[in-house]
Amino acid sequence: MPALAHVVPLTPVDGVYTYRVPEAMADEAVPGARVLVPFGRRQITGVVAERVEGSDDKLKPLHDVLDARPALTSELLGLTKWVADYYLCAWGEAVKAALPSGTGVESHRVAHALAPADAWPDDPRGRKLLRALAEANGTGLPVAALADVLGRKSVPQNLLRRMEAAGVLRIDHEVQDAAVTAKTARHLRLGDGAEGAALRGAKQRALLDHLTEAGEVVLQAEALAATGATSSTVKGLVERGLVEAFDAEVERRADGMDAEAVAPAEALDLHPAQTAALAAIVSAIEADRAETFLLHGVTGSGKTEVYLRALRATLDRGETAIVLVPEIALTPQTVRRFRAHFGDRVAVLHSRMSPGERLDAWTRIRDGVYPIVIGPRSAVFAPLENLGLIVVDEEHESSYKQFDPAPRYHARDVAVMRAHRAGAVCVLGSATPSMESVANANAGKYTRLEMPERVPVRGPDGTTRAPAPLPPVRVLDLAREKKVRRLKGALSHELRLAIADRLAKGEQTILLQNRRGYAPVLTCEDCGWTPTCRDCAVSLTVHKTGRNLRCHYCGRAERIPRPCPECGSDDLRQLGAGTQRVEEEIAEVFPAARVLRMDLDTTSRKGAHRRILDAFGRGDADILLGTQMVAKGLDFPRVTLVGVVEADTGMLLPDFRAAERTFQLLAQVAGRAGRHELEGEVLIQTRNPEHPALQFALRHDFHGFALGELAERLALGYPPYGRLIGVELKGPHEGSTRQLAGRWGDALVTEAGKVAGVEVLGPVPALIGRVKRWWRFQILVKTPRTLPASVLASMVRAAEARVSLPSGHRVNLDVDPVGLY
Ligand code: ADP
Ligand code: ZN
Ligand code: ZN
Numbered sequence: 001m002p003a004l005a006h007v008v009p010l011t012p013v014d015g016v017y018t019y020r021v022p023e024a025m026a027d028e029a030v031p032g033a034r035v036l037v038p039f040g041r042r043q044i045t046g047v048v049a050e051r052v053e054g055s056d057d058k059l060k061p062l063h064d065v066l067d068a069r070p071a072l073t074s075e076l077l078g079l080t081k082w083v084a085d086y087y088l089c090a091w092g093e094a095v096k097a098a099l100p101s102g103t104g105v106e107s108h109r110v111a112h113a114l115a116p117a118d119a120w121p122d123d124p125r126g127r128k129l130l131r132a133l134a135e136a137n138g139t140g141l142p143v144a145a146l147a148d149v150l151g152r153k154s155v156p157q158n159l160l161r162r163m164e165a166a167g168v169l170r171i172d173h174e175v176q177d178a179a180v181t182a183k184t185a186r187h188l189r190l191g192d193g194a195e196g197a198a199l200r201g202a203k204q205r206a207l208l209d210h211l212t213e214a215g216e217v218v219l220q221a222e223a224l225a226a227t228g229a230t231s232s233t234v235k236g237l238v239e240r241g242l243v244e245a246f247d248a249e250v251e252r253r254a255d256g257m258d259a260e261a262v263a264p265a266e267a268l269d270l271h272p273a274q275t276a277a278l279a280a281i282v283s284a285i286e287a288d289r290a291e292t293f294l295l296h297g298v299t300g301s302g303k304t305e306v307y308l309r310a311l312r313a314t315l316d317r318g319e320t321a322i323v324l325v326p327e328i329a330l331t332p333q334t335v336r337r338f339r340a341h342f343g344d345r346v347a348v349l350h351s352r353m354s355p356g357e358r359l360d361a362w363t364r365i366r367d368g369v370y371p372i373v374i375g376p377r378s379a380v381f382a383p384l385e386n387l388g389l390i391v392v393d394e395e396h397e398s399s400y401k402q403f404d405p406a407p408r409y410h411a412r413d414v415a416v417m418r419a420h421r422a423g424a425v426c427v428l429g430s431a432t433p434s435m436e437s438v439a440n441a442n443a444g445k446y447t448r449l450e451m452p453e454r455v456p457v458r459g460p461d462g463t464t465r466a467p468a469p470l471p472p473v474r475v476l477d478l479a480r481e482k483k484v485r486r487l488k489g490a491l492s493h494e495l496r497l498a499i500a501d502r503l504a505k506g507e508q509t510i511l512l513q514n515r516r517g518y519a520p521v522l523t524c525e526d527c528g529w530t531p532t533c534r535d536c537a538v539s540l541t542v543h544k545t546g547r548n549l550r551c552h553y554c555g556r557a558e559r560i561p562r563p564c565p566e567c568g569s570d571d572l573r574q575l576g577a578g579t580q581r582v583e584e585e586i587a588e589v590f591p592a593a594r595v596l597r598m599d600l601d602t603t604s605r606k607g608a609h610r611r612i613l614d615a616f617g618r619g620d621a622d623i624l625l626g627t628q629m630v631a632k633g634l635d636f637p638r639v640t641l642v643g644v645v646e647a648d649t650g651m652l653l654p655d656f657r658a659a660e661r662t663f664q665l666l667a668q669v670a671g672r673a674g675r676h677e678l679e680g681e682v683l684i685q686t687r688n689p690e691h692p693a694l695q696f697a698l699r700h701d702f703h704g705f706a707l708g709e710l711a712e713r714l715a716l717g718y719p720p721y722g723r724l725i726g727v728e729l730k731g732p733h734e735g736s737t738r739q740l741a742g743r744w745g746d747a748l749v750t751e752a753g754k755v756a757g758v759e760v761l762g763p764v765p766a767l768i769g770r771v772k773r774w775w776r777f778q779i780l781v782k783t784p785r786t787l788p789a790s791v792l793a794s795m796v797r798a799a800e801a802r803v804s805l806p807s808g809h810r811v812n813l814d815v816d817p818v819g820l821y
Helices: 074-086 091-097 124-135 143-149 157-165 202-214 220-227 231-239 272-286 303-316 332-345 355-366 377-381 411-422 435-442 478-485 493-505 579-589 608-618 658-670 692-698 702-716 734-752 789-802
Strands: 003-009 017-021 034-039 042-053 106-113 169-176 183-190 243-250 292-297 320-324 346-348 372-375 387-393 425-430 447-451 456-458 464-467 473-477 508-512 521-524 541-543 548-550 557-559 572-575 595-598 623-626 639-644 681-686 722-731 759-771 774-784 810-815
Touching (some): 003 091, 042 074, 074 377, 074 789, 106 124, 106 143, 124 157, 183 220, 231 243, 272 292, 272 303, 272 447, 292 411, 303 332, 332 372, 332 608, 346 355, 372 377, 377 411, 435 702, 473 478, 493 681, 521 541, 658 702, 692 702, 734 759, 734 774
Parallel strands (some): 320 372, 320 387, 473 681, 508 639
Antiparallel strands (some): 034 042, 042 106, 106 169, 183 243, 521 572, 548 557, 722 774
């Protein structure tokens, strides 16, 4: 029976397209397989969504099947469809998120000359092109490269069309190989007759001995390094048939953990709260019950230990598991703990992997080599089969939400959905759960598990003591400090005393200042002038390194002007303190202290994050100073002081989650102090000592905070009690973007009128009204939670259909938006 295939193109177009399946591809073009299909005049990669019987000669045939085994299981294919429907993107965009990047195959345009250069007398540019094409020896040149030939910025499309029409030039669509492919390397193994053969030299002998000892296949590069042999040694042996050399696929690995021997983990006796939590989780795993747990345990309560045991139970049943961690918490400490338990059965994915490394890891996971995958949000799409468990650690982290490109998904919510669809267990863990998860637990959708105390401390003599108490927190009112003590710098007298005390005792300090750079604002004392970015509506930050100004939105750097370009005054003041300025102040006050700074500027290089943490862990520094990066997931026994330089940085932002964020950050960073035998202390400097987020954090009172915060959200109809969809309109001109936003606003109001309870807020200029030269407006669509997501989605889709998009403008739909616009 002839067959047809519905194919999802991996481009931002909606819908599936139907092709004929040639007889020869019938076995491989199955759902989930990647295929090459004609699409307009191009050829693009798509994924087969469905096979149906039937025939239609008007349909084009598939060109090729790119996978011997389908890239996506039907489970993942179905999940991507859900993601596309829920997050309002094209199915192809969601499928792309589930595949390693750069592996798609696309066609591009290639020009060939059909006539000699003087066949085009009209103009010299055409002759120049024909000459260059003739020199390409029949292979043609990519159209994109023709601009270079003419020394111009863009390709002269009109000229190409005229030349094509005149028959002197042909433009083909040729398929380009995937940008990222599997890597192979030369391997060696013993050939027949190697035994007892007479050998010419010591190097040949050494190499044969090495291969005999290894017993199987070895990498040539490693064998040469181990024996001092050279490739000509190999050649000699291969020619005599004593050694076989061949190319085989190798895996590029980037987790940096292979070389280190990781000691097997010792078995701990679980304490009662851990035992209870684990029992609940394991019983769901063993009953194959798709249940979601909210594991709420204070920092240091032993959540990771519970994940490890739950993973063990999953593997014991022959099932697989995913562990999501925020990128920032993907520290060597975390990875080492999982390696110590599961060794080579863990694949680690992270955003700094090269595309090749990513492809290799993905392929191995797909092949079933690794039953456990750890990674940041995109790991939720790991191609595991027989999934039994998904753990989302630090489930409240906003980095689980992807903003660009689409799909703008929340990995925690996708994890819950994937586990549910796959019949797997999902565990969401946090010391400060999101209000969404708390509400879901309150409603009985998630099973709540509590671990309210830190694990008991084991003393050096092997005895255990009562749990390390959560550290006492003191609040220092900066306004008062300024008045009473004439505070000059960023560090108050009390904080300085506390640091001095730790330095004297040889203990360590973590200082949080959630602003990078030197000074957030430069301003002229005489006229009030402040430098702003030419392309973004934000002021520039002073950076000490290079003594320049930088835009934190687009990265633009400028020299610090002097004098003031407005009024000529020399009195330019740098206001406020970023991490660099705090670092300078520490150096002045404590010249002997060893300080490590960790922020975006010091961690941009691969591996830098890890080097800083390793150095601090070894005790190479007394103080770890940084942005929110220092607040998360770290566990250093000698840290007894945590200082928050300015708790106010995120507190007063016009975002309904500002208080939640502030509470989370303060509770998390406070949890870094005194985790082991040594007692800890936390000092928080603030200008808003009465702020509820701070007051509850001070008492380590999560439930008190959540109660008040949820009541407020309910009153205002915000998540978790309301649904939000953000509509962001971007364009090159203020006027045209405002108009587009107005048309969208009208369309949304019209559609919203058909559904009860929908509110349309805006359009308004976005908080940062211009970023990287794009003008930005936004609209928020808000409904009660009781309105199903699908109703809201179709309403927004209907509005979208009413508004045509002028060229050069964009619309971003963001379902369940997180953070500021
Ligand atoms: P969390 O993930 O909740 O912050 P961890 O699992 O990292 O907590 O545990 C904190 C520390 O306590 C770790 O050093 C861990 O090895 C140790 N630990 C956890 N559970 C136990 C236990 N049952 N007995 C002894 N030590 C434990
Ligand atoms: Zn001035
Ligand atoms: Zn900028």
